[in-house]
Structures are given as structure tokens and as C-alpha cells.
Amino acid sequence: MVSSIYKKDFNIDQAYRQLQHTFMSESGVEEYRVLFDQLTFWYENRYLMELSRYTDDLIETELKANWPLQDIMQQKNFYRTIIRPLIEGSRERVFVVISDAMRFEIGNELTQHFSQRLNAEVKLIPMQATLPTYTQIGMASLLPGKITGISSDGTVFVDGFSTKGLNNRNKILQLNEPDSVALKLDEFIPLGKEEGLALIKGKRVVYLYHDNIDAIGDSSKTEGNTYEAVAQTLERLKTAVKKLTGTYEAGRIYLTSDHGFLYQTSLVEQYQKTESINGDVFDRNRRFAIGNNLNTPEGTVKISLQYLGLEQEAVIAKGLNRFTAGGGLRFVHGGAMPQECIIPLIEYRQVKGKARKAEEDRVNVRIASIQKVITSYMFIVPFFQEEKVSTHLYPRTLRAAFYRNNERISNEITITFDSEGEVSGRQTDVVFHLLEDRYRTGDVCVLKLEDVSGRTTEIYAEEEYELKLYSI
Template sequence: MERNKEMGKRVEAKLKLTAKLLELFEKEKARSPGNRAVVFWYDEDGEGRDLEEIRPTLEEQGIRVWELTQLNAFRTKYKVEVEEQETSFLLYAPFVKPPDHKNLLLDIFLYSTEFKTDEIALLAEELGLDATLARPFLQRYRVFFREKQRKEKFRRFLPLQGDERDWKAAVFAVLTQAKSTEPTDLVRSVLERGLDEEKNQALTQIRKFAHADDFYDWLYAHFGLVGTDSPTLREVFATLVQCHAVTCTPELEKHFPSFHTRMPNTCYVFLEDWLREESGRTLLRPLLKQLEAEWGLGERLRQLPPDQVADCRTFQVADTILIEYLNEMLLHHGVTGRKLHEIIDKRLNTPWAREPRIRSVYQFFTHALAMVLFSEEERRDHHRMTVRDWLKAYSEHDYKVDQIYRKMMWIYRQAGMPEVLKEISDWLTQWYEDEFLHKWGAYTDGLMSEKLTAQWPVEGVLQQSRFFRDRIAPLVNRSPKRIFVILSDALRFEAGAELSDKLGRRLNAEVSLEPMQAALPSCTQLGMAALLPGEVTDIDDQGTVFVEGIPAKGMKNREKILQKAVPESAVFRLDDFIHLGKEKGLKAIKGKRVIYLYHNRIDATGDHQVTENYTFDDVHQAVEELTRVVGKLTGTFGAKRIFITADHGFLYQQTAVQADRLAERVAGSVIEQHRRYAIGRDLVVPPGVQRVSLDYLNLELEAAVPKGLNRFKSGGGMKFVHGGPMPQEAVVPVIQYREIHGQARKKEEQRIDVRVAMRSKVITHYRFNVLFFQEQKVSQDLRPRHLRVALYLEDDRISNEVNLVFDSEQEAPERHQEVSFTLIEGRYPVGEACMLRMEDVTGTKTELYGEEPFELRVYDI
């Protein structure tokens, strides 16, 4: 409606101009004997005027529109007085009328007439402005309005109710190509072109078609800067940066040059909002680095305590200093953990931590700190534990060290193995391999020599050879529902724990994790065979394992074994099945009760010397793949019950294996030998190796496994190994995933609740703190919540915006977050209510989570 009204006004203004011209021609024709008129129009502000807006109407009335230039006077004279003596002419000159003694067309001018009109009034009418109020503005900016396209853009930016300040903002928005007349967009559009006044194209356009002094007056006024005879973009930018830095880190104030503003909070919020955007950080990074160097910020920040440096959200040099500090603390000092965690958490919530490289470094330190805290714990006396304690200690606690170390090293690789993290990476690798794994090796060796070599299975623990009988068969007998079993080669327990946690976050999922003792040797042939129904009956001279007399090698043979127990069964490679798609996949499993799906991501990489360095990458990839696969099975193929387990785990050592950890190869009737095991009869076992009876599988065979972290001398890689009795190799996960349906099914994911934990909700200063409380612990049933929070007065945001993550698993006293907000300067009536608006940004959709009223009593604005 409004757009149509504006267009109507513009058309009306053009019609009036044309009507006045026609009226003048009629008068001139009436007094001319030959019914002919010649009209001069000297349009001194006419550069860029579009004559096509009036030409068609005039020519319909037989009036020729002829444009004068400084060089076509003779051609014009010949045209008017010789060629077309009877034609009426509008002689349009887009320049100032020359004095008579220089006017080459003076003779024609003397017998013709001149068209004069109030262009400003017409322009005001065309733009829909009050001519009386807008005349000074339009006169001052007449050059800007000469071009049709600029006028059109100006109209789009023009508010329905505005004043000269709004009109100037619209002019600046057009010339700077800003998205809107909002000061945020307009100032960004100028600063994006750089601080060099001469090279800044936005400023060039303002100087050419507007007035740079007006722009600077507008800019300085918006940010509260004191006017000056020589304003610069650099001064404005430096003031913005200073206000942001001092608001975050007040201790820096005395170190800055003296920039003054009446509106420091407006400056702070402007830069904070810009830093939160990726494009903003990209633009600001070199400009801020320049100021870092000019102001010597690095040395000044180094003089502050680390927790104050962590508050500095403005400069990336703060991250450089804190990374050095974290390195120093972890490498050379005992740590309590809490202080360093607070520093890391602060930095992870800064705008710069949204950069993948910076975020990776702090995530690395999160895991490194956890490793250091593990290393400083008083270690258990493993030698006093029973075999049940051995498995329980690992599956309930110590597996986390393997998991944290693996994630830390994966992040390190993903970050490009930066030199700044190398020393701590090397140190923690040494601790992990030489102390943690060594201690577990010594403990496992002790238990092996006392009991496990003679009788491997631990009583009361789920055994791999009983997996089908104890976990699958009861469900098959009890319910007709289909069961999917995913067997992921080398998915060790710690990776299974991560996968279980991810799956537990799915809506309507009931997930459990339990440890299972793998067959020994912990190798693929034996482990995959043990997971099938029936008994292992033989291992032939080629190392092929038989189950119920059928070789357990290959998909077809495994399907035969499975179908002996459950005729309505099927076996697939996981990738092959998923790639079938919905229609073919459903057809392939129609009528099937049990489906075994084989997945080989980790072992396929780790078992080859060329690729074993990428083992941790593939563990990460395997967890991601299996998470997606579960979603595919439940969503596309209607799976309600899924088991995920493995044939074995693995040991991984980053550093080269020393010669004293390489055992001689086993002699005797060896059927099969690899880096961590050998199988055969009458084995001759060298030093550093233990003999293991396979009686527990009813096989008249024995195995030999190296002690501790030893390997057999053999070709191939030595970093990734399995086959031995270490819990990393021989304790595997069993994940049970059940899709909840019926009345228990949830319609949406349940997340923890958050509230403002303050009795007094009165704002009395520009800077104020708000205390938030996370009401429940995060668990598999209650997931974290991400909120975006800011203060609003009606629909106008009047404070900085903060993103908060509520994901604590701690007790109630530890689930508070105190957050600082900065109020933008303004005149707020005392007692006026505003709202602390909390928006849920956890998922892909942003939704209003809640609002808390606050009373404004800011007396010092």
C-alpha cells in the first residue's frame, strides 16, 4: 500500500513538470505568428537527469527535445533555423546559462523564452518530503539527487516519519552500499573498505555526491565522540576498540591512548556484535592486529594476571599469551584444575574461539588438563586387585584415559599439529605410554601369571563366546521383533562409550553399555567367530576358525552359522546394506528376525603400516558413521532393537617401539602368528611372552601373547596392535539400543531447565551481572540447552548479546553461571520495565525460551 502511494507521488511530480512545460509551450505558440515555440531550459543541477521521463509526452505534441552541449551550438542553430524552421524545440542545457557575451545561441535565446521552475519543490514532491522542511537538505544534496538510480535507492531507505538526520542516513546508506540505514550496517559498510581515508571507496562516494563533514558529524554523534576539525575513520575505529577492550578488561584502561566518548557502551556493543560474525572477524583481524602492535598490547597484557587476560575478548594476542600460560602450567606446575578450566571456558566463549583453529587449541587443552589431572591422582594399587576388579577398574574409570588421550591427539592432528602444542603433546604421550599403559601392562601380566593364562574367562562377566546365547537368543525366543547386530571391527571399549553417549542423546532412545571380555587372543578371526551362535569347534592349519563345523570366514559362511540358530536371519556388510536404499533394503530383510551387519573402519586402517598413523582419525569417523547408521536403521528400516559390539579392541602407541619391547617369534607347531599373538601346539615361548590355554574354548590348542606392551618381531606396523590380554584389546563394548514407542514415546527432546536466580531484578548501572541457574544435571534423559540472551525494551535490543551453554553434570552448587551485560546509553524513564529475553538456539530453529522482567533505575545516564 505504502509502496504504491510513493510510486503515485513520483509519477505525479513528473506529470507536473511535464504539464508546466506544455503550458509554457502553449503560451509561446499562441503569441507566435507561425504557431511555433522555442524554449530554453538551463538546468544547472541537471547532470544525469533522465530526459526520457518527459521526452515521449512532448514529442507527442510535436515538440522536439534537443540537448545542448558546449560544442554543438552551430549544429543547433542550423537545426532550429534551417532544417526544421516550423518545429517547436525544447533546448535543454544541463549546465549554467552562459553570460550573453559568451552565449553562441544568444540570437535564438532573444526571440525564444526560458523555462524556469522550482526544482527543489518538485524533487521534494517526488520524494514525498515536506518541501519547506526538506529544502535546505535537498539544496545541499542536489548533486546526489541528479541520478535516477540513487533517487530510487534513497526512496527505499526513506522512513515513513523521519527528519534530516534520517534523510542523511539514507543518502549515506545509498553511497556506502549498506544493507540499511541502521548505524550498525552503515558504519560497517564504511569500515569494511579500510581505514585509509584516500583509498576507502565508500568515503570517496560520500565526498563526490554528498558531504564528508556531514558524514563525520553523523558518525561522531552516533558513537558519542567529541567533534574535531580533522575527523578520521582511524579515530572512530580506535575508540570502538578501546571501549570494547576496557569494558572487557578494565585494567587495560591506563594503557590506552586517550580517546574520549560519551557513549562507551554503544561502542562496546557495536564491536562485540561485529566480532560475533565470521565475516566481521575476517575483516577486523588485520585492523586489530595493527592496533595490537601500535599500542604494544602484548607486553601490557602479559603484566596482568591470567584470569584478567582471559577476560580480554578484543585481541587475539590474549590467546597467544594464555596458550603459553596453559602450556607452562601443565608442563611445569601442579594444577588444581578448576582455575585452568575457568580460563579455558572463558576463552571458548569469546568471539575468537569461533575460529576453528583457536577452538581446537582450547579443546586440546581441555583434554590435556584432564590427562594431567588423571596423572596426578593417587593411583590404585593394581597388584592387590582381583580379576573382577581389573575389568571393573578399566570399564568404569580408566578407559576414560584412553578416550581422552585419543581425542586429544585427534584434535592435535586436526589442528595441523601446531608447534605450540608439540611439547605438551609429547609429554602426555610419554606419560600415557610409559606410565599409564605400562602400569596396566604390569597389572595385567600379574593377573595372567596368577590365573588368566590357565582360565581366561572372568567369572560373572559377559563373555564374547556367550554373547549370542546370553543377549540375542533370549530376545529372539521372547519376541518376534527384528534385531540388528552391528559388529564393528576394533571398536574398543572407550570408543563404544563415546558412541553410547551420542546415541543416548537421540530422542526416544534407551541405551545401555556393558563391558564384554573378548576371546583371547583378541584377534578378528576368533572374535568374529565367537560372536556367532554355537561353539568354536576348531582352528585349522591355515588359521581358519570353525563354528559348529562351518568356517567362520566370509559373509556366506557366517550367514550359514547364524541361520543354524535362527533360520530367519541374514548377514551383510554394513556399507552394502545401507547402500541398498529403502526399497531394496526392506525387501532383503523381509521376514528376517536377526540381521548381522559387519563394519570395518578402524581395523582396516590400523592393520596396515602405511595407514596406521590415521587410526585415531578412523575411530572418530567410525563413531560418527555408526551414529548415522543407527539413525538410518531406525528411520528408514524401522529398527527397534540394535546391538553394537566388536571382535576386539586395540593398543595404539604414538612413539616408535623400543628394541627391548620386541620379543622373539614363537617356535613349535605355529598355526598363525601376528604382532601380539601366536596360536599353535607345543609352542616354545621366548622370554617376555606368556602361554595361554585355549581349553576355555574346548580347543586342544594354546596361544602365546607378549607381556605388557611387547610385540613379536615381525613385518608391518607396530603402532596399532591387538591380540593380547590388555583391557584396551580384550574388553569390548556391548551397546544395547532400544527405540521407545507407544505411550512412553517422547514428542520432543527433553532438555534441562534454566532460570534467573536473582531476587532483585533492578538495573542501576550500565554494567550489571545476571545469575543463571541450571535446574537439573545433564544426563541421557536431559540434554544441554544453548541460550542466546539479551535485554530488550519492547523490540529494541538495548544490551550486548550473550550465548550461553548449560551442560553441567555437577551438583546444584556448581550449576550457576554469572554473566555480565552492558546497557547501551539512552534516556530510560526511571522505573520503566525491560525484558531479559532468552532464546533457545540449541537446534536448527531459534525459539523464545523465556523472558524475565527487569526494572530500569539507571540514574547516571
């Protein structure tokens, strides 16, 4: 089940986030309030609860003594296994964009967007974040070197050096690779070309830090805007990659995060609240505490930090619980739920010269209907993705609608065919609604498919359907 979280189950989190954001930001959706409330209840009280029970069992039986999962990239090994070999084996400049609290499903949405660029090779790698899943230890894990300690004020040290703040992270980077620099993304990207080049001239490794989701979600006053912050972050990161590849001719970019997050729109119930941790606490938030001699109230579990070589211990909240002390309760992280601890590592490579993704590099799609006859104003059209998405075949996005005499007579649907599964899981059923009108029996309409995967829109396919509607 662990692998299913980053292979398919993240789609549930993504769809739920998009639903919530649409409902909060769009007008004319109030008529769907009952369905919206039902979906919200199912996600927060059924799906997350079941997932939390599985996670708690896994922590209790396997992971509280030794956190790393097998067969998944570890955040603490990021620089050693990804960045250092590139620096030692080539002369290219590498950009690393670290966006605070960008969880895996957000990384997947970014990957799908970048994959549509004709001159890009994009790969999404799941990565297990360091536990507890909070900013200071996550940011430290992404630096070169090894975490060597945590002081009583919560400062995390790498190779004996403080990781708190941009200046200290710059020092650690430059100790390992002199031609490195750490900058704030929102300060660097708006710069003109000459100003920007002056900051990265001669640099082999450029770390760009971005904090929008966590900054908004971690405040009780603004946590209700979490999903709006995600939407803003997606646009800013798209803009950043466009600027890096265009203005600065970036050939390789990595986008990742320090941790993910849990968010619920409904009020946190009393049963989800856990009493605060006592002991010699070095740092804490609503899902964890770290220090020495920590107690473990009901609804918590103690985690060994020996996997980091640390003597301290951590206590995390089980399930969906929150500690009552400090800050908002709806946006949380620090625990071991997959939404908190499975984070994205996006590898973006810019391909120079001839565009890599020609038409034949995308999966093929066909209409799977046997009978091309429409007998109802609301009907389903099945689409079949003929190949699975792979390193050589990329997703295809189609825009579909029915036309008669070149006038659209149905709703318009945009579908991305991006399944990596086997044949049985590659059919997508799409619901169309014909505009109410009197159609002559025997009239012909056309299902037009437009390919919107790349920079231009092209006709992908057209299929004729016969209309046999006898009443409105």
C-alpha cells in the same frame, strides 16, 4: 580395578584419542606442541605402562589358566544370552552391527550420542572379548553355536563349520535361525529402501559387518591414520543407526565388536619388541600366536584355551610388547590389555509413539558458585550435576558462555554432564576467558546456559554476574 576400567578409566583413552585426532586434523594448534608432547609421553609411558603391569600380574596370578572374569558379560555367550531369548520371546527383527576393532571408549562415545535421541533407550554393557583378541576368534564368538576348533591355516570353526568369510557366517546363522542374514554394512546402508527391504524381508536376525578401524590400523602403510579411521567409523555408525531406525523401522539394534586395540603415536622402542614365537603356529599377529608346542620368549605368557574347550594353546605378549614379525607396530591387538579385551555392547531400542525423554528425564545442573563476581579475565565456574546418570535419568549437554548486552564476551564451552558417581564426583570446573576489553566496575553480564541435549536448542538457565575488573 578391573571394573574401574569400564566404569571410568576408559575416559583417559577417549580423551587421549580425541586430543591426538584434534592435534593431527586441526590448524593453529602448534603453539600447544610442548603440552601435547607432555600428555603423549604421560599416556604412553606412564599410564599405559602402569596399567600393563597390573594386567600382567592379573594374568599371571589368575587368568592365564582360566580367562573369563567374573561379573562381566562374555563375548562367547553373546548370541545365547542376548539374541536367542529375543527371537524365542518376540516377533521383532533384531539388527546386530559388528564393527571391527571398536573398543569400549568408542562405544561409550556412540552411546552418549544415541542417548540424546528423544525416542531411544540406550544401554552400554561392557563385554570381555575372547582371548587372544583378534578378528577370527572374536567374530566366531559372536555367532550362534560354540567354537569347536582351529585348523592349521588359522580357520576358526563353530559347531564344525568354518567361520571364514560372509558366506560361511551366513550358513552358521541360518542353521540356528533360518530367518537370518549376514551382510556388509557399507554395502547395505547406501541401498535404496526397496533394494534393502528385499534383502531383509522376513528376516528375524540381521548381522551387519563393518571394517574400517581394523582395515586401516592393521596395515603398516596406513596405521598412522587410526584415529581418523575412528572418527569415520563413529559417523558411519551414527548414519547406519539413523537409516535402520528410519528407513527400516528397526526397533532393536545391538552394536558391538570383535576386539579392541592399543595404539601409540610415538615410535615403538626396542625394549617393547619381543622375538617371534616358534612352534606349530596356526595364526599370529603382533601381539599373539596360536597353535601347538609354542615357546614362550621373554616378555610373553602362555594362555590356556581350555575355557573355549580347545586343545591348542596361545602365547600373548606381556605389557605393551609387540612381536617383531610382520605388519606395523603402533596399532596392535591380540593381547590382554583392557583396551584390547574390554569391548562395548550397545543396546539401542527405538521407542514408538510418545517421545520417552521429556525434559525431566535428564539430570539437573546448577552453577555452584556462591559469589557471582568476576575479578579476573580468566576464571573458573563450578557446575554441579544434582543427580547421577541412571536408567531413568539421562545425561544433559549444555552450551555455556558469558554475554553482555546480548553480545558474547567469553569463550563458548559445551559440557556433557554424564557422571554416574556419587555427590563428591559430580562437580565440573569450567575455565572461562573474558574477551579483553575495558569493563566498567559494577557492570552486569549473564552466564547463559543452552540445553543442546536433544534435537532443539533451548535456554536452560541464566545467571547474572557482577564485573569487578580493574585492569586488562
